Amino acid sequence: MKKKIKSSYIHFVIGMAIMIAFRFIPLGVLPNVTKVGLQVMGVFIGTIYLWSTIDPTVASLASIFMLTFTSFSTSSNVLMSCFGNPTVVQLLFLMIFMGGLTNRRLTVYIARWITTRKMIEGRPWVFTFVMLLGTYVMSVFIGAFAPIFLFWPVLYGIFEEVGFKKKDAYPKLMIIGIVIAALIGFPVPPYMSNGLALLGNYRGLLNNFPALMGMEGALISDASYFIGCFVLGLLLIVVTVLIIKFIFRPDVSPLKKISIEMLEKNPLPPMSLSQKIYGIFLCIFIFIMLVPSLLPNVPILSFLNQNSLVMPLVLTCILTLLEFEDGPVLKLNEVMGKDFAWATFFLCTSAILLGSVLTNEATGITAFLNAVLSPIFSGMSGMMFTIVLLLMAIILTNICNSLVIGMILQPVALTYCVNAGINPAPIITLLIFTVLLSAACTPAASPFAAMMFGNKEYLSSGDVYKYSTVFVLIEFVIIIIVGIPFINLLF
Known part of the structure; x- marks a missing residue:
């Protein structure tokens, strides 16, 4: 027990050091990222590290605390954005x-x-x-x-x-x-947990993309999302x-x-x-x-x-x-x-806050991602873009938190949709569905995956890696073959 406590202290110090160190990176190293953006990126990367190594409640509270010490906004405004967010309430x-x-x-x-x-x-x-x-x-x-x-x-x-x-x-x-x-x-449920958070984040992001906001069908209704x-x-x-x-x-x-x-x-x-x-x-x-x-x-x-x-x-x-x-x-x-899942609540709360801050225009992070990813996506058809985006989501969600990965990839998808002039609703629906259901292959992917790796009575780590990877890969194939045309038809 003592070793475990000492280990959590060390991980906490490392996570906080990451959050602080990023603000000292020279401007220009990451194209388009502002001084505020560097501070926010540090908090984001440090939070992912802490989520993977220590109690998620402590990691989430540390994330909210450190965001109040960035130049993004005043501490009171950050806290209001966090706990006053309608989705969080x-x-x-x-x-x-x-x-x-x-x-x-x-x-x-x-x-x-x-x-x-x-x-x-x-x-x-x-x-x-x-x-x-x-x-x-x-x-x-x-x-x-x-x-x-x-x-x-x-x-x-x-x-x-x-x-x-x-x-x-x-x-x-x-x-x-x-x-x-x-x-x-x-x-699946648009009214619960991570699905609710990602749909709420998408609806908020649409305000930053007026070309999409006026597009018929761009707003995803709860019923359409649920049925699909x-x-x-x-x-x-x-x-x-x-x-x-x-x-x-x-x-x-x-x-x-x-x-x-x-x-x-x-x-x-x-x-x-x-x-x-x-x-x-x-x-x-x-x-x-x-x-x-x-x-x-x-x-x-x-x-x-x-x-x-x-x-x-x-x-x-x-x-x-x-x-x-x-x-x-x-x-x-x-x-x-x-019976209240405090760890889940604070993880979702901090992830919603991080998602809104990361994608804010003042940070330049969205512009940075677009500069990096636009050459990759340039000239792709809507179908090919969706496949590549979902594959990225599956890989990244098994490295770190699926909710944050979903929030980071949403503005990338919206930027592509603006340039291509296509409705983002089917792509976002598939992104939310895929990024959350595929978090099964590593202990850091999700608490559900961690439960499998922790069940040493029946499973070895090798069993989980072998079987869960096959399940996720075949799910991906089914989503491509059936899910993409079905969701496009539905919307």
Whole structure:
């Protein structure tokens, strides 16, 4: 423990040194980057280093703190831009709402329902599909962490019951497959976490590109984004099962012993009134976040669409006020203490702030990126540009934080779209979807990937590298062959 603490101190000092040292680089070394831009780049690179080496909450707070000491703006304005950002406020109440689902154990009931369908008995590949589809659906509507924490223990018990050994290929593939399925669902909801942050960043960036702002279809509606990504996600889940069955070909014969009784060994108590009400509010929440943007001209739906930012706050207030024998439906104090993902919140908050500062005209960083990348993209067709951009996203997201990579690549995509005179909405949709779902191949790629590398009971690092790389490469091929034409057709 002492060595670990000392190591984190050393990494923290190195990260802070990177943040400070960049401001002393002579102007002109990086074309178009201003003095402010050098300071901001230092904070950005130092933050990436800290995210990869120490507690992400400390790294994120250090990032916000150091940005207040740049010449970009006053400390009060930086903090206002950070915590006063509408996307950050929406994210806060969304995460409280989702934390309440875990606190009220609705996730456990949902997982139990998914895993106890009669059709899985004696059918190994139906069981595999149901587990991965259940993970995907829970990731979309509840969050990516919940199905991993719920289904991994379920799988451990099943493997032991039917006679699998930990070194067998099928258990390894399913442990990794659950994370891959969760990652596929992770970018789908436009109202949660990183998907929300990247869509919010894109909508803010459009103001700096007036030629695109007036283009029909440039604004991405939540409903269009959700439909496109959800359908693509379903396809990728089917492909994931096919990869396991036909490429890796594990022995699944022990699964023919599986039965519903085996999965229902520990029956759950009947749902309480509070749990039922929370489930109803979850359905209301999903309706409010998606349907109004499909029908924005219907009077009531138009009002909900225009006020979608505050709806999570309204639902949170109502659930906190409603109280029964077992206390408030949403136990706010418990949620904030146990079930709120503070590390994720501060990481998203600092990444949103960094993204807006990095792409600000005063830094010159966007101009620098365009100067470096324009010769590469010059003369490319829209299809070829999209393929190269997505390939860059996959490589970079497995080196550092996918949210920041998405924010850095967005202005590059928008600049290309201005020069080429094409609608950015399909490219940005595919970029957000791809950059978030492909963060699986290295421990630094995402917390979900780190969980795989940390599962030493079933997986070696070599297993994760080998299997996850194959999954991500085939996902990339499917997105190119099916995703690009489908999303262009949708938009």
